[in-house]
Amino acid sequence: MAAGSEDYLKRMSDALRSGAKMLSEICPxxxxxxxxxxxxxxxxxxxRRVVKVKEEDEAMAAFTPYVLTRLEGVIASKIDELSALLSKTADPQEVLHITQAIDGLLETLAKSRKLGGETR
Ligand SMILES: [Zn+2]
Structure with a gap:
């Protein structure tokens, strides 16, 4: 066994003795x-200190609601525009297209709200 490994084992047992917790994560x-x-x-x-990837996730979680809020605003204004179009058209084909588009937007909105609810 190399001297380095012995030092490592000693550091490890010292750390554990002083209350350190061994995690399931490994050093990159x-x-x-x-x-x-x-x-x-x-x-x-x-x-050396290790910065856990989870900290990046947390930064992302803080960032997500802002992005989602903006997305929800865009979706709401699109739905508004499409509603206006829908009220003007009597063409069944166009009505179908517009309602499908609105449906897609509402689905995205629901997903965004759900995702936002998990991180907000
Ligand atoms: Zn390491």
């Missing part, structure tokens, strides 16, 4: 298990 550099020490994530083999 060396594939060793990541430890949570005082709310920070560390790879004890690389001896």
């Amino acid at each position: 550099v060396c594939s060793s298990p990541i430890f949570q020490i005082d709310n920070e994530l560390w790879c004890l083999r690389c001896e």
Whole structure:
């Protein structure tokens, strides 16, 4: 066993003894298990802090409602425009096209609301 590995095992057992938690995630550099020490994530083999991908997800979650709110606004104004068109036409083919378009928009709106509800 290389001296480095022994150091690593010692660091690992020291960390565990001082209350560190071994996580199921692995270090992206060396594939060793990541430890949570005082709310920070560390790879004890690389001896450096690891930034978990989950933090990016959280940043994304904060970003999503804004995007969805904008999307919902666009959908609402499109539905409004289509409603105006629909009220003017008597052509069955056009009525069908417009109602299908509205239907698609409403479906997207429902999905956006559902997704927004999960992250907001
Ligand atoms: Zn590592």
